[in-house]
Amino acid sequence: MSVLNNAKLNTANLGFPRMGQNRELKFALEAFWSGKSPEDDLLAVARDLRRRHWLLQKEAGIGVIPSNDFSLYDQVLDTLVLLGATPARYGSGPVSLGQYFDMARNSAQQPALEMTKWFDTNYHYLVPEWSAGLHLIADPSKAVREFEEAKALGIVTRPVLVGPITLLLLGKSVDGSSRLALLPRLLLAYKAVLEALIAAGAADVQIDEPVLVTDLSIEWKRAFEAAYAELGQLPVSITVATYFGALGDNLQLASSLPVSGLHIDLVRAPGQLDEVLATLPPEKTLSLGVVDGRNIWKSEFATVRSLIARAVAVLGQDRVVLAPSCSLLHVPFDTAGEDKLPSGLFERLSFAVQKLGELRDLATGDEAAFAANAAHFAGQRGGASSRVQQKLAALTEDDFARPQPYPDRAPLQREALKLPLLPTTTIGSFPQTAEVRRQRAAWRKGLLDDAAYESFLEAATEECIRRQEELGLDVLVHGEFERNDMVEYFGEQLDGFAFTRNGWVQSYGSRCVKPPIIYADVERPAPMTVRWSKFAQSLTQKPMKGMLTGPVTILQWSFVRNDIPESETTFQIALALRKEIADLEAAGIGVIQVDEPALREGLPLRMGDYAGYLDWAVKAFRLATSGVRAETQIHTHMCYAEFETILPAIAALDADVISMESARSKMALLADFRAHGYPNEIGPGVWDIHATRVPGEEEVRGLLLMALESLKAEQLWVNPDCGLKTRQWPETEASLRNLVAAAKAVREELVGR
Ligand code: GLN
Numbered sequence: 001m002s003v004l005n006n007a008k009l010n011t012a013n014l015g016f017p018r019m020g021q022n023r024e025l026k027f028a029l030e031a032f033w034s035g036k037s038p039e040d041d042l043l044a045v046a047r048d049l050r051r052r053h054w055l056l057q058k059e060a061g062i063g064v065i066p067s068n069d070f071s072l073y074d075q076v077l078d079t080l081v082l083l084g085a086t087p088a089r090y091g092s093g094p095v096s097l098g099q100y101f102d103m104a105r106n107s108a109q110q111p112a113l114e115m116t117k118w119f120d121t122n123y124h125y126l127v128p129e130w131s132a133g134l135h136l137i138a139d140p141s142k143a144v145r146e147f148e149e150a151k152a153l154g155i156v157t158r159p160v161l162v163g164p165i166t167l168l169l170l171g172k173s174v175d176g177s178s179r180l181a182l183l184p185r186l187l188l189a190y191k192a193v194l195e196a197l198i199a200a201g202a203a204d205v206q207i208d209e210p211v212l213v214t215d216l217s218i219e220w221k222r223a224f225e226a227a228y229a230e231l232g233q234l235p236v237s238i239t240v241a242t243y244f245g246a247l248g249d250n251l252q253l254a255s256s257l258p259v260s261g262l263h264i265d266l267v268r269a270p271g272q273l274d275e276v277l278a279t280l281p282p283e284k285t286l287s288l289g290v291v292d293g294r295n296i297w298k299s300e301f302a303t304v305r306s307l308i309a310r311a312v313a314v315l316g317q318d319r320v321v322l323a324p325s326c327s328l329l330h331v332p333f334d335t336a337g338e339d340k341l342p343s344g345l346f347e348r349l350s351f352a353v354q355k356l357g358e359l360r361d362l363a364t365g366d367e368a369a370f371a372a373n374a375a376h377f378a379g380q381r382g383g384a385s386s387r388v389q390q391k392l393a394a395l396t397e398d399d400f401a402r403p404q405p406y407p408d409r410a411p412l413q414r415e416a417l418k419l420p421l422l423p424t425t426t427i428g429s430f431p432q433t434a435e436v437r438r439q440r441a442a443w444r445k446g447l448l449d450d451a452a453y454e455s456f457l458e459a460a461t462e463e464c465i466r467r468q469e470e471l472g473l474d475v476l477v478h479g480e481f482e483r484n485d486m487v488e489y490f491g492e493q494l495d496g497f498a499f500t501r502n503g504w505v506q507s508y509g510s511r512c513v514k515p516p517i518i519y520a521d522v523e524r525p526a527p528m529t530v531r532w533s534k535f536a537q538s539l540t541q542k543p544m545k546g547m548l549t550g551p552v553t554i555l556q557w558s559f560v561r562n563d564i565p566e567s568e569t570t571f572q573i574a575l576a577l578r579k580e581i582a583d584l585e586a587a588g589i590g591v592i593q594v595d596e597p598a599l600r601e602g603l604p605l606r607m608g609d610y611a612g613y614l615d616w617a618v619k620a621f622r623l624a625t626s627g628v629r630a631e632t633q634i635h636t637h638m639c640y641a642e643f644e645t646i647l648p649a650i651a652a653l654d655a656d657v658i659s660m661e662s663a664r665s666k667m668a669l670l671a672d673f674r675a676h677g678y679p680n681e682i683g684p685g686v687w688d689i690h691a692t693r694v695p696g697e698e699e700v701r702g703l704l705l706m707a708l709e710s711l712k713a714e715q716l717w718v719n720p721d722c723g724l725k726t727r728q729w730p731e732t733e734a735s736l737r738n739l740v741a742a743a744k745a746v747r748e749e750l751v752g753r
């Protein structure tokens, strides 16, 4: 049965989760940062984790094991340190641990480097700062030390580096100079690092260039050629690793780089295999990314086997390597101990440790493993149930559109809600104080009974409403005290979601998240938020805003099933939310906000794929929100200000009101809204809630006047940038007081005009 003629293929891993099985690194980092433990303890934990993870990979039978994939905070920052490319304001010379963490974390002295998402993952890296005067003095010690550590265990590893072009492109020019102009100096530093690794005994290195799956201008394509013409001369085998998508128009470029091997992602982009095989020059090795490094499902060996067979047929066995699609950093550690899952789910899961086993079994063509895998998948039905499929199939165009257009809805809403000009509101959550978190933890542990917890929440909600009334806000919220997390809260109440005990994934630094797993059809067995919204509305004459997380955000922040398209899962979620919204409306809630902070981060890596994604993302939002009466006002909220590329999609959501971040950028985005002729209402945030600072009344007034240069008065709402969950009550009250006063002042000026 083996396509492999019973001979073993080589396997390689591209990176391993560094947090540890029980998040040991997180706890060691936090103990060190809080001064509870010394540097040596942290370094000892880190060394021990590396050792355990190398041995684990070796015992799993992985041929090529990475080093320098470990990081105390972030691999992009580590690369900057290796190259000596860290900003001068953090000090010069070899980077101490203190300086390293100063760059990673805000300190009393100065802010950290900016942080942003690594491609379309939820991992965040520190953004390199490029300037013409940057001095690069390579310090290869971290990479060399880790290589030697592994060597002492008898494991000759393949060090991993973030590649020069990806590094330059992920960074920002801070002085307006061209990033490309830095390339020659950067390459000298890369060479110094590689030479040090070669001297230590490294024969292979993995250089990650994931920007090869994105749109590259001709200059950057040339830069690739120039960079690898240099690096390719060194006496070391280089594998250029690409992942998160297809090479597409960069295929010729990637194949022809003068290096020994190329890694491609065949999970996200299986369709690229034949083209790659046709393009790859002889002598080059192809690393097939066949085990999903981005999701938690077991691999279907039958599918993978056909990919492997095609590659082996063209290249021969020696030139093929099996690997995960990308670093395993993005999946949890081990499924062991997950004993609280719905029946049948455990067997379907594969975390990092299981994925290593899959690689080995695929490479050896292990008959028993193949048979077990085939039996497992034969028992899986796959696809949505016919009942759920029919529900979606029965939808008509009318289900995706409000019956009346916005201009007809707006006066009805104004009448029904009796709102003043420039209405004031907040984004949903109010301070989740230590007390709120303590009560929830006690209730979760069973130390507090349901009735006691409910009455605590009722009291917190009532107090929050009284404070909002006293502050004079126009549209109130209940405060979200009953919610732990904006996705988990809904996932726990919807069918089709499961929660692991220990399925942590690094988000940034010591911060880990435990995404829910969408493993089956999503349906809503019972109302989720109606009880709290109704209770809150019963306490006040002011309109109470119902608060939901949108379908795209719920999808983006979960691990999703891979037997149906993401769009279909999103529509299932949207239908569940549509029912919730109908129930809220029937319960007398006249304003309902559907948060979509993740809409933008779901954008594909290639511009050519934007339209397809935005089409279903917008449809899902409209499906969730279009079932309400014209008088019912739909709000949405997004936490960022970069709207240029997606403004038409934002307008197409047809929410009556959108609130978003903009205090920091001083309303810069409104010019785009004006240029686009955005027709509905907008609440550009006038209080940057990411800082502890209280904005003054004059400052808020200034921002509102600025907004009025771009917007009609009837369009403008007054609200903070985002939810107030992380703020404290005193600054919250002070800020909102100024916000309301500023709104009133501008209102009077407008009436007086
Ligand atoms: N309604 C949520 C809150 O106020 C929105 C959070 C978010 O935008 N990320 O907390």
Ligand code: ZN
Binding pocket: 427, 597, 637, 638, 639, 721, 722, 723
């Ligand atoms: Zn937000």
